[in-house]
Amino acid sequence: MKRYILNRIIQLIPILVGITLFSFLLMNIGSTDAVDVIESNTGGAMSALEKSQLRAELGLDKSLMEQYVVWLSNVLRGNMGTSFISSKPVMPMFLSKLPATIYLAFTSILLTLMISIPMGIFAAVKQNKFSDYLIRFLCFSGNALPNFFVSLLLIYFFAIKLKLFPVMGNNAGFKSVILPALTLTIAMASKYTRMIRTTVLEELNKDYVQGARARGIHERKILFFSVLKASMLTIVTLVGLSMGSLLGGTAIVESIFMWDGAGKMAIDAIIMRDYPVIQAYVIWMAIIYIMINLFTDIIYHYLDPRIRLGQEHE
Amino acid sequence: MKSKHLLKRVSTVLLAVVSIALLVVGCSSSEAKGNSSENQTGEVDTKIAEEKIFTYGDTTFNAENDEANVNPHNGYAGWACIRYGIGETLFKYSDTMALEPWLATEYKNVDENTWMITLKDDVTFSSGRKLDAAAVKACIEDLVAVHKRASGDLKIQEIIADGQVLTIKTTSPVPALMNYLSDPYGCIIDMEAGITEDGNVSGTGPYIATKVETDKGVTLIKNKNYWNGTPKLDTIYVKTISNGDTLTMAMQSGELDGAYGLPYASLPLLSNEPYSISSVATSRSFFGQINYKTEALQDANVRAAIAGAIDKESFTKVLLNGNGTAAVGPFPASFAFGDSTVKAQPYDLEASKDLLSKSGWTDTDGDGYVDKNGEKLTIRWLTYPSRQELPLLAESVQASMKKIGIDVVVNCTANSKDVLTSGDWDIYASAFVCAPTGDPEYFFTTHCLDTSTKNRGGYHNDELEALEKQMSLSFDDAERERLATQMTQILLDDNGFIFASHLKMSIVSGKGVTGLVAHPCDYYVITADLDKN
Numbered sequence: 008m009k010r011y012i013l014n015r016i017i018q019l020i021p022i023l024v025g026i027t028l029f030s031f032l033l034m035n036i037g038s039t040d041a042v043d044v045i046e047s048n049t050g051g052a053m054s055a056l057e058k059s060q061l062r063a064e065l066g067l068d069k070s071l072m073e074q075y076v077v078w079l080s081n082v083l084r085g086n087m088g089t090s091f092i093s094s095k096p097v098m099p100m101f102l103s104k105l106p107a108t109i110y111l112a113f114t115s116i117l118l119t120l121m122i123s124i125p126m127g128i129f130a131a132v133k134q135n136k137f138s139d140y141l142i143r144f145l146c147f148s149g150n151a152l153p154n155f156f157v158s159l160l161l162i163y164f165f166a167i168k169l170k171l172f173p174v175m176g177n178n179a180g181f182k183s184v185i186l187p188a189l190t191l192t193i194a195m196a197s198k199y200t201r202m203i204r205t206t207v208l209e210e211l212n213k214d215y216v217q218g219a220r221a222r223g224i225h226e227r228k229i230l231f232f233s234v235l236k237a238s239m240l241t242i243v244t245l246v247g248l249s250m251g252s253l254l255g256g257t258a259i260v261e262s263i264f265m266w267d268g269a270g271k272m273a274i275d276a277i278i279m280r281d282y283p284v285i286q287a288y289v290i291w292m293a294i295i296y297i298m299i300n301l302f303t304d305i306i307y308h309y310l311d312p313r314i315r316l317g318q319e320h321e
Numbered sequence: 322m323k324s325k326h327l328l329k330r331v332s333t334v335l336l337a338v339v340s341i342a343l344l345v346v347g348c349s350s351s352e353a354k355g356n357s358s359e360n361q362t363g364e365v366d367t368k369i370a371e372e373k374i375f376t377y378g379d380t381t382f383n384a385e386n387d388e389a390n391v392n393p394h395n396g397y398a399g400w401a402c403i404r405y406g407i408g409e410t411l412f413k414y415s416d417t418m419a420l421e422p423w424l425a426t427e428y429k430n431v432d433e434n435t436w437m438i439t440l441k442d443d444v445t446f447s448s449g450r451k452l453d454a455a456a457v458k459a460c461i462e463d464l465v466a467v468h469k470r471a472s473g474d475l476k477i478q479e480i481i482a483d484g485q486v487l488t489i490k491t492t493s494p495v496p497a498l499m500n501y502l503s504d505p506y507g508c509i510i511d512m513e514a515g516i517t518e519d520g521n522v523s524g525t526g527p528y529i530a531t532k533v534e535t536d537k538g539v540t541l542i543k544n545k546n547y548w549n550g551t552p553k554l555d556t557i558y559v560k561t562i563s564n565g566d567t568l569t570m571a572m573q574s575g576e577l578d579g580a581y582g583l584p585y586a587s588l589p590l591l592s593n594e595p596y597s598i599s600s601v602a603t604s605r606s607f608f609g610q611i612n613y614k615t616e617a618l619q620d621a622n623v624r625a626a627i628a629g630a631i632d633k634e635s636f637t638k639v640l641l642n643g644n645g646t647a648a649v650g651p652f653p654a655s656f657a658f659g660d661s662t663v664k665a666q667p668y669d670l671e672a673s674k675d676l677l678s679k680s681g682w683t684d685t686d687g688d689g690y691v692d693k694n695g696e697k698l699t700i701r702w703l704t705y706p707s708r709q710e711l712p713l714l715a716e717s718v719q720a721s722m723k724k725i726g727i728d729v730v731v732n733c734t735a736n737s738k739d740v741l742t743s744g745d746w747d748i749y750a751s752a753f754v755c756a757p758t759g760d761p762e763y764f765f766t767t768h769c770l771d772t773s774t775k776n777r778g779g780y781h782n783d784e785l786e787a788l789e790k791q792m793s794l795s796f797d798d799a800e801r802e803r804l805a806t807q808m809t810q811i812l813l814d815d816n817g818f819i820f821a822s823h824l825k826m827s828i829v830s831g832k833g834v835t836g837l838v839a840h841p842c843d844y845y846v847i848t849a850d851l852d853k854n
Contacts, residue, residue, distance in 0.1 A: 043738050054473075054774055055774070057469055057473075060469075090384070092384045092385060092387075092389075093384035093389045093535055093536075094389070095389075095535070159566060159570075162567075162570050162574075163570070166570065166574045167570055167573045167574045170574060170575070173574070173576055174567060174570045174571040174574050174576055175560065175562065175567065175571055175576060262563065262564050262567075263564050263566065263567050264567065265560075265561075265562055265563075265564070265567055267536070267537060275383075275384075275385055278385070278735070279385055
């Protein structure tokens, strides 16, 4: 097990180099750079001399590969650089955004599981009954509504009309996480419920369930001790995938609820061509996905010991 | 057996987590009901009884806008410093954008390169230090040392401090020096108190910043020793809200007492009691620049036809919901050299059609578009989406031009700079603050001369170049205004620039708020007059 985890962590190195180099090249395809964006956003007019001085200050006058190598060597020494836009060190700036993102991600996942597991099982058990149709209709609706629209609806009813929760996040304690988390939950729970329903239905039609029923085992016992356990693989896969994207930040929701997280920061950095921040974000995303995949594989192994870790490499 | 235990454990943990979560949600809901007063931020609620608290939402306080803190010597952060009542300048602008004393009582132009400024005697910084010439000298010296735009504008050679009299010597004549010193970067701060790591400063304004958080906001408290009256609010929370819908809904929910930067579409929602809107035309103008490399646009008749076919009134009244004023030139009518002093091509579709036909552009194939030598007249209209007015202007122009037979192909892209570089455009529409310091010279030097960095279309006029040379040496305000009017008229006669509208800046006040008034310069917002009852 230890060897397997170590191998996966070592794999991070070429992946990180590849991803950061690729994103560095992509960012520089356009003919505008951070200096042009700074000029345009400040509404002022900079002379060619001022622009070239600023480019030199930011190291943008060097060749692309030189810029990349300088950045990489700094990162290896623990220095992620300074933001071109705010002139603040990237590392503390980035780290300050993570708690809000992690808090929102975990709250959303928790709410999603609380809603989707019972709903999915219930819909499967009541297949083709009214409650199944109702749940499926709600799932379709939840999937069809875009996040920004759901968030505006929630704000309208719960913040403006009922005044239960604040519009703006994260300064009113637990109250402020409810609406952004619910926005994310509605879309995720709709997807999860459908998947869980399908998986449970599949399991219910399997021979071991028929056998258990024939032996007179109580339906509820079959459902919770056999079917749900078998469905856990699907749930873990879904959670793994969602966790990756949630921990990368949810720019639209963060922007609407003024949730000061990593997603909004990444979008702002991309718009502003703030390369050091973008690169920090790329590293974070790569680490997140690799680590979550690793955890998912380990959980798979515990849930179903037939799945052997590292099998794909043998 | 093992898996049974595991499942049991998982279910127990899941049940416990669900119960705790439900408990917390339940508690927070009841708590929210209990506290459903106007403000829902915990920090604010507890203080309501004792203090006068004002919460203000603003779209502009962020690093993206080069306002990362309130240090006026950092980029455009001076705007935050002056807007939030932290800092003040030596002179300020009246409602007609004329200079009037603020921290200074008067100035004297000793010779072309020497200015003598007398300071008020009863002003203190929030640090407690008295404002004198030595303090102003230290502040301006730091400004020109670290702020490129300021050092380029002010061209300072030497500053001499003597009691309350400050003498500034410039390396070359700077007729607009007092205007430049009234720019937000000219906020006078106490350099002895210094600039904190988070970019906080000690100014002379009615409020003192106690917490500065980039992209999040500023917390202000009353400056009890303010020299020019008593600030009426105890605490002000300035919150950065970049999303227009969030800003609107935070106003509606009562979380905010005032807001700046609301989308036009939201203003009707807040136009009735208990809200009030203060609006004013600013010098931020929306205009098109002609690309003189495009052969068809080298023809003066074609340029005039285009200028005369843009329905500016309908654009501002209908598409902008009245949140803009139709422009004649770059400066709004509130300026002495503004729109009321110049004339542009009037809106007249028939006249535009005649002008086109005079140049040989007629619809020979009956497809609704004019053509010449078998080629249709197509204009590539380049603009960008970050200013909500620009895509609307593009649509309006597209519809208007169709009426005179010109096919307008709109390219609205965030990558407009790339397209400008490539040259694949005919008219470039953009937004620009044409007179940020109330002086006209800035617009001409940035856009209209051979040396201008933003003269993207290659506009040139010998007479205008000569008049600009005169302006750069003229210290007489009346003369500068006369020259500005003359130069604007040349631009309009050439139709090298087509001005569509001036932005109307709006600030919304919530229930019981007084003293939140929009100003044409756009940077006096929180003042000692601001109150909430």
